[in-house]
Amino acid sequence: MAEMMPNKLLYMNPLTMEAHFFLQTLNSVNQTTNPPQLDPHLANLLERIMVGIESYLDRNPTYVLPQEMAAPGEGVAFVQPQELQTIKRTFSCSSCSNRIVGTTIAKAVAHLSEQHPKPNPNNQPVQPHPTHQTKQEKKQAQVKARQHITVRLPKKARAMIVGEITNVFKDKYPIADKLKVIPEYDVIEQDLCKLLSPGFPKQPLRVYKFGSRITGIGNRSSDLDLFVDIGNTFHTFEHRASNATVAKLRAMRKFFCDSEDWRLINFIEQARVPIIKTCHLPTGIECDICLNSMGFCNTNLLKYIFESQPLTQYMCIYVKNWLERCKLTEQISTYSITLMVIYFLQLQALLPPIAMLQIEDAANQAVLVGPWVVNFAQKSFSELGLQQLKATVPVIKGFLRNFFAYFAKFDYEHFLVCPYIGQANVEIAKIERMLHARYSAYVSDNPECSIQLKKPMVVQDPIQLNHNVTKAVTKYGLQTFVDYCQQTAELLEEPSTNWRQRYAF
Template identity: 30%
Template sequence: MNHLKSNNSNYIFHLPEILRQDDEEILHALENKTNAVVKNIYNVEYVQSEIENFLRLFNSSCRLSLLNCNENERENFTFLLLLLENSVKSALKELHHNNKIKSYSFRCPICEDVITTKSNENIWETLQSHHHFEDLYFQFLTEGCTGFQQDTDTMDCNEADSTMNNSFGDSDTEYSEAIPTTSGEQNNLHSGNEKNVDVNSFRFNFPLRYDELVESKVYPPGLMWGIRRYDKIKDYTIQRCGPSRASCLICHCEMNGLRISKHMLIGHAMGQRHINASKSETVLEMLQFYHNFWLNQEPLIQTHQVYFRPYSIPTFRCALCLEIVHAEGVVSHIFSDTHKDYVIRNYNKRDRKEYYLIELQLQLYGIKTEKQNEDDKQNKEENNKTKKEAKEKIKKKQYTDSKIPPRRKSASSKELTAEHKIIRSIERPESTDVFDHIPNRMKEQRKYLTRKSLPDGSAVVSCSLCKIDLKNDLKIVRNHISLASPAHVDLNEIYKYYCEICNIWEQGEMGWSRHNFKSKRHLNMAESRKPNVTEYECTTCKTVIFGDELSLARHLPKDGRSKKERSNQLPDGVKLLFKSKQDLLAEGANLVAQAEEVLTIPDTRVCCEKLEEALREQFENCKVYPFGSRISGIGTKSSDLDVFVDTGDMYYGQRNQDPSDQVTLIRKAIKAFAKNRDYENQHAVSTARTPILKLHYVPLNLDCDLSFKHGLSVENTKFLKYCLELQPIAQPFILLVKKWSSYILLECVNTYAFAVMCIFYLQVNGFLLSVERLRNLHNSNNLTIINGWKAITYSLSLEEIKKHIKIYPRSVDELLKEFFEYFSKFDFNSYVVCPLLGRVVNRSLFETNSGQDLPKEMNDYLVQLEGDDPEVFKLKSFMCVQDPFDLSHNLTKAVQQGTVKNFQNMCKLSAKHLAFN
């Protein structure tokens, strides 16, 4: 226990003495003192004396003997210590409840400086930051002398005792003890020969931290805490390198964009690649080595960390110089001319400040930036002005504050709305000449290249800048001027690189050259779009864009309005859709007519028959079940055909449900279609929740998605179609919401999710029945169970079920307005859209007690969690819409916060627009 004694009107802090007891006495005392603290049945004096006795025992060297206990004893100690920890935390919280505004002062006996702290601050941290702290602590260990002296004017003895106990008690768990650095025994400091020990024979093992400014820019605590929720790694795993740059330190992904947002980084941390990398011991060791190195560097050296990435245990990769650097040579590399020139060049491009802390980086080289020179100049002027004012008012002894330096003028509206000049990177793609395939951004390099004929009739490309000859090959020439030759690289302008098809920003020309332009997303593009996709360059903002005219339209500013202004306005398509009540009703009737036509035409039936016929080559008894929008009544002629293929006893999820089985079935199906010319563009998507095979049926010009898992999707389509038949207004209602969503362009919210939200709104208001209610009305004892989930066995007629619902009495425009008003105010942070119950379910019920507090109607979900391959409902999404039957499936699991805000904003504006003033 820390004691405070009166001595010359000062309280003097003493550390506890060293006591020794055997293991049994420790355990016995620990049990007794813990019970006494927890029960709190004694008076204050007794409790205080007991805590003092316990602290003397526990802080003695006998604590080391706890390490020698056996497994059973260790479990007992662990339980008792955890119990004690909770009790002490509660007691500290109560003691500090009324002391939040008090402050305490300590006086250093060496320099007589007064150190003032508040009661809500950690006094131990404040005292150990004092420059005489180590000397005082060492004197105490060796001589038992006094430490910091506390002024009596600040508080009484009891308050001081409580505060010092709290402060040093916290620090005991946060910081390690003094550790001897010599080879002698650790107990020498307490053996009586302490006075012979040199002050340098021990060190403080305080945890290292990044410089405060570096950490706030590169590793902001709020953002890093959100990332740590997913990867569960104590070290920082994602590094913000600049306003538009970030790097993942474990899966080596480079994230570039117009702005690095919180949702982008947390979304990356939620990805499977990042999670898998976080489980590798080699990756974690590399990450720890990386941070340990930079934590031991000076703050100005730490600012250059934004350029480096972990490469292996002893080496780093400099993303600025594209070099592999050994850890021992990192500081030398930072001071090298190459690295220094790149930093200066990056600073000089004032419209391209891609990295943080560049002013401090230049300060390491002794270079002052213009901003620092301006600040120095302003400070000098302010000091002169202050002196002048002080002389004028010296009689009154009132000094005026220096004026705040004028802010830099913001960019003019003409600069903000500058016209973007976009050109093709390669003007003559059909040409076979190598020079015609050099991008426009490298046009300055062409003057150094000439074609030279050889005696054998072949040709080479001669580079006058590098004095070498190159093979007359496009790839070799382009790599030479963009990557291989430093002389050429220095002449190239810095561009951003964006593939609109993949929605990926690449880092530099090297990253662009490695980009996979034959990835799945490129292959899955519509055939009508592929011929129009090429590489463009925006010379205004120095951006390379791979896409088509739609991609360029997204890049260009619209009507000179800012993003915030555009987000507060409805898209023109929505305004036209909601132009008047008559137009809206006519459009709804037109959409219903198109959907009914899709239901009646034989295309779906014919395509299914042909698919079944082709698949029987590999699966003799297969059967095809169509589902999706074309079957439910909310489709169009352009809608894809979704098909479930039952290769034998698979409809109820009893066979071939493993991912490996699914891949095997898809491979066999590909073989069946490969010999048939009626099917093109076969592409397997095996990473989806339900693996599918995409293909195009040529005779009917119809895109098809084939799945091989189970028939629950077919039951979902039956339920949706049944709801449209029960409530006549549901079909135009859902179709209009579907068309409205096509103008809003909400990411990760598909047509089926919007249909379920529409059905849910009708359920909430009594115009449709919940899934559970429908089960009970039809026949709850004769249910269809697919893969463990209960579907509906439709045994009653529609007329019988219609007796239990209300028919919507108004027109569809009013229903739309009510729908938009409802979801514009919906609390997605707190509730889950649940069509099973026809009402909202609190998110917290899915988390508490492993879901045991959920309504009894969700027992199927709890049973699924106890199975061999459980799937938890994804609550991390900012929007939760539960599937009607598969209760572990969140239909909007990938939705981000910005999408929810945009959706609710568009709902609010749409409801207002539907007033039809």
């Protein structure tokens, strides 16, 4: 932040003033005779501040020098530290016509405790304003208006769709297939064990690779997902990470911060499955590291499906690229749309219901992670009575067109995408009664852990049955997805020789 002064430009970083106020309050609290206090909200904020500072410093900020320390003609004139003492804070309340409530935190808290007394102390006339709406009213108005608008496909997505489909697979498939197994993964695994083993000397440590790179639908910019099993926790299930798991991740984070071979990118502690995002510098591969085995189990299932029915892998590579070009990845993950492809092909009798594979394996010893069965019968498709299609360009294009058309017309309000059952018209209202007894027993003991069905879009994880993988999708996001699916299906319907002429920009 820079402030203009007569004949002079003074420099001050925007964080300087905030840090000054924070230190003032911190020193004031430390100088009191009473012992310091801590609560969950403060602990969370202080942790986020420390993580934020680390992230800021990790970006290698440019060091700005004052004129007296810089080379002639360089450097800047700083706002002097003593000048900051002349700037005082004043707190106002936006709910009370921006009424000034004081210059101290105590007065601001007192105002909130009294629940906004005298919201309009000066009896200012309140002008009715048609645009002054509550957050909820604005949201409802946006949703209502959105229903009458069709969002056009982004140009990058259109370019991919109207182009020759062979070019997509010519570029993407060889890379995706090669990335399933490369020597760099062994180097990463060895370096990770070497880094973390000293921190957990009395506990066995093992690294499991999973995610889009391993299943064969990733690209060179994809993260490598890693599950680190410290102390034989593979079979332990946590709907949300426990304090012990978070503490273990915090302990791991310190090793990445001190290492010359790893660069810490972020520590996402508040997620359902907390992860450490880091980069392995010798290979240049970014890694997402967690302490949850479910991702590895899901990857095993996808690898089996892709190898048994190659059409699935080709379709998933295409829709993953489509999802990225449509900029929908913030709400719909690669894993989510992969499950949608699997469900669609189940309805075409080209893939088995996941429940069937698990029932087939019930005669043997089931492998459990918490209440969930994570292994399955890896039978050939001939044994299952299913046809393995040859993935030619016309076949792939035809199934892709039908896939987008199907989900453009899907009734998301009443039905869910359910690869576990693998049948059409699985009703949201009835799904919980259709699931295995293990689900009912688990939810009975943990009522807060049932699958989130009151969402605009429900796609059920076929292994962790209480997980709606699209729970983050909003109504607006779903409508955009549906619009894009409809337009994509129509574009894929056109003969390839006419695509560029009919849809040229």
